[in-house]
Amino acid sequence: MLRLKELRTKKGISLNKLSKELEKKYGLVVSDSQLSFYENEKRRPRDETIWNDIADYFGVWVPYLLGNSKIRTxxxxxxxxxxxxxxxxxxxxxxxxxxxxxxxxxxxxxxxxxxxxxxxxxxxxxxxxxxxxxxxxxxxxxxxx
Structure with missing residues (x-):
């Protein structure tokens, strides 16, 4: 189970703010609606390396973000x-x-x-x-x- 929504809400930011911060910090252009699809596991990104930047943003490693590990980092x-x-x-x-x-x-x-x-x-x-x-x-x- 993807932990994107859990991490985002724990940080207290909206999808829109996350979208803007990912672009500012990593040059990653991803809309808030795309992020919503990822959060709700309705779609996966074409380029799976997006998870690296999102995980880095939240200070976790990719397996934790993707729900494949209980170990955060x-x-x-x-x-x-x-x-x-x-x-x-x-x-x-x-x-x-x-x-x-x-x-x-x-x-x-x-x-x-x-x-x-x-x-x-x-x-x-x-x-x-x-x-x-x-x-x-x-x-x-x-x-x-």
Whole structure:
């Protein structure tokens, strides 16, 4: 679900003002009626790169604007990926008990990033992470990498 209307109304601007500001800041000529069609998902722009400018205007990344991510910015997504990578590296030579503690730490980070998700999805994501650790442990026990 596209978040254009949500972001625009939260910022307190009209479609007309958004149209003018996009032209002024990015040289992007898009009418308020076109923006309305985009907001209501009745049409998509011919040139999909328009989303880059609109996302930049609102300070979010394109996947968030388009409703494909709960993470608002690319920096947040990169930080999450970095944290998961660091956790994975730090777990390589740790005991299973330490790994369970790390799962709790990872769970807290995931809940922060996915706090808007319904509880059933949160539980599913966390169970998936636990299963990954279990499979990795089993693979490591068999001498795999």
């Amino acid at each position: 690319e920096e947040q997504a990169e930080k999450l990926a970095e944290n998961i990578s660091e956790l994975n590296s730090s777990l390589a030579n740790r005991s299973w008990e330490h790994k369970l503690g790390t799962i709790d730490e990872l769970e807290n980070q995931l809940l922060f990033y996915f706090r808007e998700l319904p509880d059933t999805y949160k539980k599913f994501a966390l169970k998936s992470i636990e299963n990954i650790f279990i499979l990795k442990e089993e693979n490591d026990d068999k001498g795999g990498k």
